[in-house]
Amino acid sequence: xxxxxNLNDRLIAELVRLSGARTKTEAIHTAAREFIYRRTAERIxxxxxxxxxxxxxxxxxxLEKEEV
Numbered sequence: 001x002x003x004x005x006n007l008n009d010r011l012i013a014e015l016v017r018l019s020g021a022r023t024k025t026e027a028i029h030t031a032a033r034e035f036i037y038r039r040t041a042e043r044i045x046x047x048x049x050x051x052x053x054x055x056x057x058x059x060x061x062x063l064e065k066e067e068v
Contacts, residue, residue, distance in 0.1 A: 012024055021027035
């Protein structure tokens with residue numbers, strides 16, 4: 001998808017340099033993927049201790065055996 005953006009030339013040059021990308025497009029794709037990955041990881045980390053886990057694997061295994 002083509003999009004027109006007004007980006008700071010120095011910022012993009014630094015992004016290309018640090019990412020090792022061959023093109024501006026590749027650098028921006030890399031940066032976007034990394035941003036998404038990090039934000040997703042932060043959200044998952046924020047759930048630590050908030051999701052109740054029930055240790056019922058033995059019960060579930062017995063139910064699976066009954067179904068067979």
